[in-house]
Amino acid sequence: MEDYFHVAALRGAVRDAHWSRLEPRLERNLDATLDLLARHGAKATFFVFGRIAETEPELVRRIADAGHEVASRGYWPRATTGICKDEFLEDLHRARKAIEEAGGNRVIGFRSATWIGASELWKLDVLAEEGYVYDASINPRLWSFAGHPECDGIYSHRRGERTLWEFPVATVGPRWLRLPVTGGNYIRQIPHGLLRLLVAHAARRARLPLVFYFMPWELDSDQPQIQGLSSLQRLRHYRNLGKARWVMSDYLSRHRFVGIADHLGLAYPPLEPRAPLSPDASGRTLVTSGEPVTLVIPIYNEEKNVAYLRRTLREFRARLAGRYRVHLMLVDDCSKDGTAAELQRQFGKASDCRIVRHDTNRGVAAAIMTGIREAQTELVCSIDCDCSYDPAVLESMLPLARTADLVTASPYHPEGRVRNVPGWRLFLSKSLSRLYSAVLRERIFTYTSCCRVYRRERMLGLELRHGGFLGTAEMLIRTKLLGGRIVEVPATLESRLLGESKMKVARTIGGHLGLLSELLRRGDA
Numbered sequence: 110m111e112d113y114f115h116v117a118a119l120r121g122a123v124r125d126a127h128w129s130r131l132e133p134r135l136e137r138n139l140d141a142t143l144d145l146l147a148r149h150g151a152k153a154t155f156f157v158f159g160r161i162a163e164t165e166p167e168l169v170r171r172i173a174d175a176g177h178e179v180a181s182r183g184y185w186p187r188a189t190t191g192i193c194k195d196e197f198l199e200d201l202h203r204a205r206k207a208i209e210e211a212g213g214n215r216v217i218g219f220r221s222a223t224w225i226g227a228s229e230l231w232k233l234d235v236l237a238e239e240g241y242v243y244d245a246s247i248n249p250r251l252w253s254f255a256g257h258p259e260c261d262g263i264y265s266h267r268r269g270e271r272t273l274w275e276f277p278v279a280t281v282g283p284r285w286l287r288l289p290v291t292g293g294n295y296i297r298q299i300p301h302g303l304l305r306l307l308v309a310h311a312a313r314r315a316r317l318p319l320v321f322y323f324m325p326w327e328l329d330s331d332q333p334q335i336q337g338l339s340s341l342q343r344l345r346h347y348r349n350l351g352k353a354r355w356v357m358s359d360y361l362s363r364h365r366f367v368g369i370a371d372h373l374g375l376a377y378p379p380l381e382p383r384a385p386l387s388p389d390a391s392g393r394t395l396v397t398s399g400e401p402v403t404l405v406i407p408i409y410n411e412e413k414n415v416a417y418l419r420r421t422l423r424e425f426r427a428r429l430a431g432r433y434r435v436h437l438m439l440v441d442d443c444s445k446d447g448t449a450a451e452l453q454r455q456f457g458k459a460s461d462c463r464i465v466r467h468d469t470n471r472g473v474a475a476a477i478m479t480g481i482r483e484a485q486t487e488l489v490c491s492i493d494c495d496c497s498y499d500p501a502v503l504e505s506m507l508p509l510a511r512t513a514d515l516v517t518a519s520p521y522h523p524e525g526r527v528r529n530v531p532g533w534r535l536f537l538s539k540s541l542s543r544l545y546s547a548v549l550r551e552r553i554f555t556y557t558s559c560c561r562v563y564r565r566e567r568m569l570g571l572e573l574r575h576g577g578f579l580g581t582a583e584m585l586i587r588t589k590l591l592g593g594r595i596v597e598v599p600a601t602l603e604s605r606l607l608g609e610s611k612m613k614v615a616r617t618i619g620g621h622l623g624l625l626s627e628l629l630r631r632g633d634a
Contacts, residue, residue, distance in 0.1 A: 110135070110157040110168070113326040114335070115186035117223065118346040122337035122529055122606060125187070126499070130420040131606070134332055135161070138325035139168055143175050145328070145354065149361035153177050154368035156220040156245070157213070159184035159204030166211035166382060173213055173379035178368040180218030181205055188223045197235055212382030218369055221246035227254050233275065237268035243369055245320065247277040248292070252285045261287075263317045276369055279319035281311045293323040296356045297349040308360070318372060321360065327353035333413060337529035337604030399434045402507065404500070405480030405491040407473045407559070408452070409442040413608040414495050415451040419459075425500040433507060437462040438484060440476040443469050473559065473611075474573060474580020481568045489563045495605035498560035502600045506562045514567040514593035515585060518560035520602035525554070529604035541621050545582065548628050549589060554597055556582040567593055579620040586628070 112135040114123050123131070146153055155172045157179055162169050172179050183189060184204040189197070205216045219236055225246040236244050249260040259275075261284065266273040280287035289295045290307045299307075311319055326332060330351030338346070360366075370377045406418070426435045439456060441449055441464065449466065456462050465483060467476065477491045488510055492500050498518050506516045520527050521539055538557060546552045559581055571587050573580050589595055 110139070110155050110161060110172075110182065111186055111324055111326065112138075113329065113332045113346075115158075116324075116326065116346060117188065118342045119335050119338065120188075121339060121342055122335055122604065127606060129424065130417050130496070132333065132416050134329055135165070135325065136168060138329050139171065141328045141354070142325045143171070143177075145358060145361070146177070146366075147175070149358070149366075151361050151366040152368045152371055153366065154180050154218060154245075154370065156180050156182040156218070157208055158182050158186050158222070159200075159207035160186065162204075162207040162211040162213065169208060169211040169213045170379075170382060178218070178370045178377045179208055179213035179216070180220065180369070181208055181216050182220050183222045186222060189221055190223055190226070190229070194231070194235060197232060198239070201235070201239060209380055210383040212380060214377035214379050217242040217375065217377070219244050219246065224248045227257060230257075233266045233273055234268045237266065237271040237273040240271075241273060242375065243274040243276060243373065245276040245278075245322075245369065247275060248289060249277050249280055249287050250289050251287060254287070255285045258284060262315060263320070274369075274373065276320050278322065279308075279311055279315070281307050291319055291321040293327050293353055294345060296323070297327065297352045301352075301356055301359075304356070305359075312364075321357070321366070323353045323357055327351075333607055335606050336608070337606065399430070399432045400488070401436065401486045402429075402433045402488045402490060403436045403438050403480070403484035403486045403565075404503075405438045405440060405477055405484070405489060406494050407440050407442055407476030407480070407491070408444065408448060408494045409470065409473070409476075409611055410444045410446045410448060411494045411608055412444075412447040412451050414605075415448065415455050417607055418494055418496060419455045421496045421500060425503075428501060429504060435461070436484075436486065438480040439464045440480050441466040442471060442473070442476045443467045472575070472577030472580060474578070474584060475576030477559070477581070477584070478568070478571070478573065481563060481565055484565055487565050489565050489568070491559055491561050491563070493559045495608060497603050497605050498558070498600055499603075500560075502560060502598065503562065506598050509596050509598065510562045510564060512594070513596040514564050515588050516562040516596045516598060517555060517585065518558045518600035518602075519553075519555040519597040520558070520600055521554040522597055522599040523554075524599035526599075526601040527603075528601060530602060531604075537618060541582075541618070544621075544625055545586065548625055549586065551589070553585070553589075553595065556585055558600075558602075560600060567591075575620065575624070577620070578617050579624060582621065583624060586624075 112133055114128055114131045155177055157169060169179055181204045184200045208216050219241050225232055233244060247260055254260040260277050263276050266275050278289045279291040280289050282288045290304055296304060429435055439452060452464050481489050490503050492498055502518050509516045519525050542554060542556050545556050573583050575583050
């Protein structure tokens with residue numbers, strides 16, 4: 110039981126901070142999973158993260174009400190390789206408590222968030238000591254457990270007077286080259302005709318049942334496409350996404366499936382929930398006091414990002430509540446997709462939010478200038494719609510605007526950072542910044558950031574010749590040439606998670622070179 114953004118293959122792009130901002134799809138995927146099992150009269154063991162049990166206890170209750178067993182997958186959806194015994198124990202205790210208080214059954218089973226390696230078999234001793242009856246954390250793929258022949262099938266692990274049953278993933282092949290054939294990613298990547306033959310072969314040889322597993326998100330072929338992934342990560346997560354649905358349906362129709370406790374003959378009556386249901390975060394009341402600030406967000410063809418933006422801004426406004434009262438100014442730069450409708454759906458009823466729409470596409474800088482002109486506050490901020498800069502950085506930037514005309518986030522600052530941005534793009538952007546600094550005779554590390562704080566009065570007098578991405582650099586340059594004070598704040602720039610960049614690289618580079626030539630010819634520098 111994990112949402113698509115918890116998955117290991119996406120961790121190169123998706124951080125823990127993104128989880129609350131991405132559209133949750135676990136509930137709908139749980140519906141699909143429960144329906145699939147019910148149609149075939151099958152039972153399963155659901156390994157649930159403690160964090161999910163705490164935040165969405167109703168999902169645990171629904172699993173138990175459907176007659177399935179609930180077991181633990183630990184507390185946090187993150188890798189557990191390398192943790193010490195005390196950390197492992199803390200995670201076990203916290204997860205078990207959360208699952209049982211959410212209304213699951215007494216927790217007697219465990220599967221690690223990541224597979225347990227041969228060097229981590231001490232965790233089985235800990236599980237036995239803590240009263241767990243079984244574990245399903247071993248995947249003896251390839252040669253990883255060549256020295257442990259017992260892992261070729263279900264076996265009992267002894268720890269003193271206690272016994273822990275181990276349920277490894279089913280594999281085929283010689284001990285030094287085992288191939289998993291009954292798991293989520295394997296059933297998606299291996300041709301089904303071959304897979305069916307391998308499973309039939311394993312079933313004929315096995316004296317004990319085969320262990321199958323899959324994740325609810327593997328039934329969801331419509332989930333958002335996360336950007337900033339390597340080719341291998343994209344292959345692991347998205348290739349044949351949705352194939353698990355019909356493959357598992359095929360196996361469910363051919364074989365009898367039960368959960369692990371059912372196989373062991375153990376009862377697991379559901380417990381009464383003791384944890385309160387989690388409140389709808391959209392219903393939280395924010396403090397409305399504080400200094401008024403307008404946050405301008407230029408938007409163009411960002412239908413896939415609007416829901417993510419709303420969740421991010423909800424966190425941001427809550428973070429600043431009591432010190433700043435944030436008014437939202439969403440400028441739709443004549444989007445051609447479903448952005449306008451999505452903006453109305455996500456923000457139409459939001460307080461302190463105004464949606465402005467351009468009749469023609471004018472570019473990101475023009476959209477920011479529209480927001481500045483329409484703002485009713487002296488302090489105005491701007492961020493990209495894709496939240497490639499976490500708006501939380503504005504918290505440290507806003508106080509600096511009391512003595513500056515423009516405060517800009519700077520990932521190329523010596524203390525700034527960049528995550529998952531292609532190297533060629535960094536090289537071009539940094540080279541342009543160096544050229545601008547040379548022409549203007551002042552070192553500014555980042556000219557093209559949209560994450561900024563402005564003093565509205567100083568910005569109203571700017572006359573920009575460029576409305577697109579080039580205009581964001583021109584805004585900073587014109588402000589400096591008019592004697593304005595500019596402050597850079599180190600920040601982290603990340604590759605966008607959803608949707609596609611609208612920047613035309615060649616055209617933008619040509620535009621910057623043209624602006625540099627223009628500055629030199631006019632002698633503005």
